[in-house]
Amino acid sequence: MRKASLTTAWILSFGVAAYAIVMYGFGPGAARLHPEMRAAFESHALGIQTHIFASALALLLGPFQFWARLRAERPTLHRWLGRVYLGVGVAVGGAAGLYMSYYAFGGVVAKLGFAGLAVGWLYTGVRAYAAARGRDFAAHRRWMIRNFALTFAAVTLRLYLPPVFIFGLPFATAYAAIAWLCWVPNLVVAEWLVKRP
Numbered sequence: 616m617r618k619a620s621l622t623t624a625w626i627l628s629f630g631v632a633a634y635a636i637v638m639y640g641f642g643p644g645a646a647r648l649h650p651e652m653r654a655a656f657e658s659h660a661l662g663i664q665t666h667i668f669a670s671a672l673a674l675l676l677g678p679f680q681f682w683a684r685l686r687a688e689r690p691t692l693h694r695w696l697g698r699v700y701l702g703v704g705v706a707v708g709g710a711a712g713l714y715m716s717y718y719a720f721g722g723v724v725a726k727l728g729f730a731g732l733a734v735g736w737l738y739t740g741v742r743a744y745a746a747a748r749g750r751d752f753a754a755h756r757r758w759m760i761r762n763f764a765l766t767f768a769a770v771t772l773r774l775y776l777p778p779v780f781i782f783g784l785p786f787a788t789a790y791a792a793i794a795w796l797c798w799v800p801n802l803v804v805a806e807w808l809v810k811r812p
């Protein structure tokens with residue numbers, strides 16, 4: 616069961632990271648999005664590109680960090696992947712995400728939802744790094760679980776979108792709700808994971 620959920624999380628993380636890299640690196644990018652979103656992305660191209668590529672790196676590297684065998688057999692690799700994950704993925708991707716949250720589609724509720732996600736992502740990253748530097752590995756593990764639960768918001772956000780189209784829900788309202796739904800339940804699950812015996 617545990618292996619099945621981990622494998623699913625891996626596949627979804629790599630799938631969304633690949634989607635982002637292909638779409639924005641080689642594909643149509645924002646051209647297929649809602650016109651208001653597209654306009655915001657076009658007028659803040661550096662912000663959104665920085666956000667997408669740095670965050671996609673976090674989504675690609677994160678799953679490896681939870682692989683117990685890699686940690687046990689290649690601790691130096693774990694440390695270096697962790698530095699890139701936190702230093703580039705979370706720090707750069709999160710700062711650019713925070714900047715883009717000001718221009719997010721879906722009104723003030725969506726802007727606050729994405730800003731909350733960005734602040735939580737940066738904060739849990741700082742706590743995870745400080746715990747590792749302080750050699751408190753139990754705390755480091757807890758903060759990394761919370762942090763990756765927030766990275767995984769990129770996946771959950773895209774899982775909530777198809778029902779919006781299938782059931783014909785009003786997009787702006789649904790998107791504002793998703794800006795919160797994509798990460799708050801993830802944090803609840805993370806908390807359950809870190810607290811369980």
Ligand code: HEM
Binds near residue numbers: 631667672674715736
């Ligand atoms: C966890 C913290 C994150 C925050 C705060 C955040 C924030 C945002 C914001 C504000 C937007 C613009 C949305 C709009 O204008 O309505 C956006 C778009 C986007 N983000 Fe993130 N994001 C995060 C994580 C990620 C991750 C891990 C990825 C990895 C692939 C990612 C990939 C994208 C992509 C591809 C878009 C463009 C929209 C699309 O094509 O679906 N984000 N993000």
